Amino acid sequence: MDRIAENYFNGAVIAAALPAVLRGFGITVLVSLSTIVVGISAGLGLALLRCAAIRPLDIAIAIYVDLFRTLPQLVILVFLYFGMPYLGVTLSPFVTVVLGLGAVLAAFSAEIIWSAILALPPGQWDAARALGLRPVPLLFLVVLPQAVRLATPLITNRAIAITKGTALGTAVSLPETLGSAQSAMAIMANPSPLTLAAALYLLFFIPLVALSRVLERRVARAG
């Protein structure tokens, strides 16, 4: 028991690591929020572009969506960080993670929103057109509000899952929670900072996981 307390719940070590790990946690939160904003707005933009039904554009978006839904997130981050400099493009760790994870979230949200648009009964389009609505108001007043309601729980779940990927930032030198805790662990030769990091992750993600459970319930009841 003493050994566990000494190694994993060492108060002195945790106190020493606290400032660095908290700074890391701040970065985790910032990267997560930026990823969600970038990813969902880009995904919505892509889904709207598909509504324009321009064939070459549709194909390009479909390829983008498949690529970023299929490749592992870590592969994308490593590629951006260690591959792009050969193109003369050097990205900071922060930009790498927000861009990489944002691109993945954009692909998933684009697909989810587009599927939701397709899932609406065709009568919705017909009725709106019969009322004399022009294409753009029809899209924004009739189709999107319903599609977004259908898509929200799925996008929320995906956003939470991808946000957990911010821990991968440690692979591209982003000093987020996990990376800071690992550095502290190496310096102090004691894994208590990892316990601290784990506790912070739980603090951040347990409410989100609970939220996704509530949303799933709501969908299950509606369906």
Next chain:
Amino acid sequence: MWPGPADPVQDLIDNFADLDSLVRVYPLLLQGFGLTILLSIVTLPIATASGLAVAVAYSTAGTGVRRMLVVAIDILRAFPVLVLLVLIFYGLPFLGLRLNAFAAAVLAIALNNTGYFGEIFRAGIEAVPPGQGEAAAALGLHRMRVLIHVILPQAIRKVTAPLASNALELVKTTSIASLVSLPELLRSARVAQEQTYNPTPLVAASLLFFALLWPFARWVARLERRALATGH
């Protein structure tokens, strides 16, 4: 005839699609590809089975145990899987428990996905109308047989799309094993890149990942679209 390396297109090809580099490092990449597949086929059945076990335990347990299982599932789902891996690989040795990179990766990914699969199966079982189980029990079927022959087939049909999607995510997740120096595909590509001084191995590894996973991703997308249209 061909323009020299000052030409940007040639420069791009030399860096990102250099055949000489590829010839030099492809055995390394293939070995990594094999390890990625091995890691996936070891982890996926373990995670699916333990997730199913948790869900079945949930469906047969009383209120107190249920509450504990939900908390356990949520904690497993709340941890980023890389945090679990680091805890297991770098944290446990301080207790004298040293796992090799492969075992640590299997354990971390399986634990995390026990939460995911457990939640999916649980939702599926809950979506089967209680009358199904009651009718089967009234016919004199044993509880185990009710579960295996009546409840689970219907439950799994209801959650095929999330199950498939999660299986795909699990295989993608195996790439985090590269961060504990397991020479799977991504790690091999990074090692190869240090030999070739160009990102061609990374491009090749990405293509291999894509070739492996794309058919599966298409299938998942079709299932999800159908689920969205029919409500389950």
